[in-house]
Amino acid sequence: MRRLALPLAGMAAVALAVTGFTPGSSAAPAPAADTRPSYYSLKLPAGMAVADLVRDGYDISHAHGSRPTLVATPAEVDRLRARGVVLGKTGDVYQPVARVASDAAGTTYYGGYHTTAGHEQHNAAVATAHSDLVKLYDIGDSWKKTQGTGGHDIQALCITKLTTGDCALNSTGKKPKFVLHAQIHAREVSTGEIAYQWIDLLVTQYGKDPAITSLVDSRELWVVPMANPDGVDVVASNPTQPVMQRKNVDNSTGGCPAGDAGVDLNRNSSFQWDVNQGGPCDETYPGVKAVSEPETVAVQGLLDKIFRDTKGEVGEPAAAGTTGVFLTLHSFGSDILAPWGYTNTAAPDKTALVALGKKMGALNGYPVSTGDGGVGYFAPGATDDWLYGTRGVPSYTFEIGPDSGACAGFFPAYSCMGSTFWPKQKPALLYAARAAAAPYGPLP
Ligand SMILES: [Zn+2]
The missing domain is CATH 3.40.630.10 (Zn peptidases)
Structure with missing residues (x-):
């Protein structure tokens, strides 16, 4: 897309997030959070514009004349919902693929x-x-x-x-x-x-x-x-x-x-x-x-x-x-x-x-x-x-x-x-x- 933006800071974490916790460890870390990104539709609260979220580093793209699409990790989704943004998951970023x-x-x-x-x-x-x-x-x-x-x-x-x-x-x-x-x-x-x-x-x-x-x-x-x-x-x-x-x-x-x-x-x-x-x-x-x-x-x-x-x-x-x-x-x-x-x-x-x-x-x-x-x-x-x-x-x-x-x-x-x-x-x-x-x- 040519007109949107998006730092995907979360992407770098994807590969790192699959480490689970060690069974029996006395200080077992919490299970790794799901960091896989998904696509979401957006409904913004009054007073908030898509441009505001783009400036905050969210990955928002849009076809002309259609609703914007967000690519976000679960953590980003939580932060946006806390700001009053209504998000609806529209799809997974990754499709299952057969190796050729x-x-x-x-x-x-x-x-x-x-x-x-x-x-x-x-x-x-x-x-x-x-x-x-x-x-x-x-x-x-x-x-x-x-x-x-x-x-x-x-x-x-x-x-x-x-x-x-x-x-x-x-x-x-x-x-x-x-x-x-x-x-x-x-x-x-x-x-x-x-x-x-x-x-x-x-x-x-x-x-x-x-x-x-x-x-x-x-x-x-x-x-x-x-x-x-x-x-x-x-x-x-x-x-x-x-x-x-x-x-x-x-x-x-x-x-x-x-x-x-x-x-x-x-x-x-x-x-x-x-x-x-x-x-x-x-x-x-x-x-x-x-x-x-x-x-x-x-x-x-x-x-x-x-x-x-x-x-x-x-x-x-x-x-x-x-x-x-x-x-x-x-x-x-x-x-x-x-x-x-x-x-x-x-x-x-x-x-x-x-x-x-x-x-x-x-x-x-x-x-x-x-x-x-x-x-x-x-x-x-x-x-x-x-x-x-x-x-x-x-x-x-x-x-x-x-x-x-x-x-x-x-x-x-x-x-x-x-x-x-x-x-x-x-x-x-x-x-x-x-x-x-x-x-x-x-x-x-
Ligand atoms: Zn492009």
């Missing part, structure tokens, strides 16, 4: 979601097997890699039927560009999987499915399947109860409890960066300055290179002839968010941006909103606002849902990929790629 063979091999976790290593193997395999269609780029380092403590390259693939000049790191390519960007928030695990499926769809159906063949012939289809690989390592470090890591793992500011350090990469861009998004231990911490994080440097640097810089001032519309579409995938909700995300002031191209959003929404069933959607949170420094704000390229956040029911939550069962996530998003992604040729119309 690739979990044991370290390429998947939680029943099938791909680890960083799994994505990296996949990217390399696809690039090797389809060298006529795929260019694989290392666009920069993760924070840990910059520190010499492990970490990863940030990888981007460009998929097209390669001809001279295609998929170069410049803005002079002749094919319109569609960019799919995923898992900048590490715990939003469905998003990286959708990118993985998208890559496979394009390379396996080229030459078979006429619509996909036409797209791959005529577009540069860029994919950043894992924008926050260090964070994904943290998430996957518990394969049956993934860790609620949202941010990167930059702990250089210091002073945070274990698990609370890091920078929210979706608040760290250089467009409308806002120091007031949270402190170093908060889930929306924007970093010490704009583009402080190597992951931001990598992604912003890629987009900077491949899109023409034709946009004027913030209040000016996109230049005539602007091409391209950018989608950044988040979860969980059921929303398409169009610029701006940092303010309720209408973007200069709002009418056209919403029109394209609605076309995609007709395919995945999500409503389109702009600004804060009426709930009072903004996302200054987000990736999509940066690209639209500086290049004029139509840029959207998809909050992958549902926002309630069996496949809701940050950690839905992997079977939801096949039953829900991919079938709903595939047609919307194909449409977005088609629309990249003339995103301001006439729309296909």
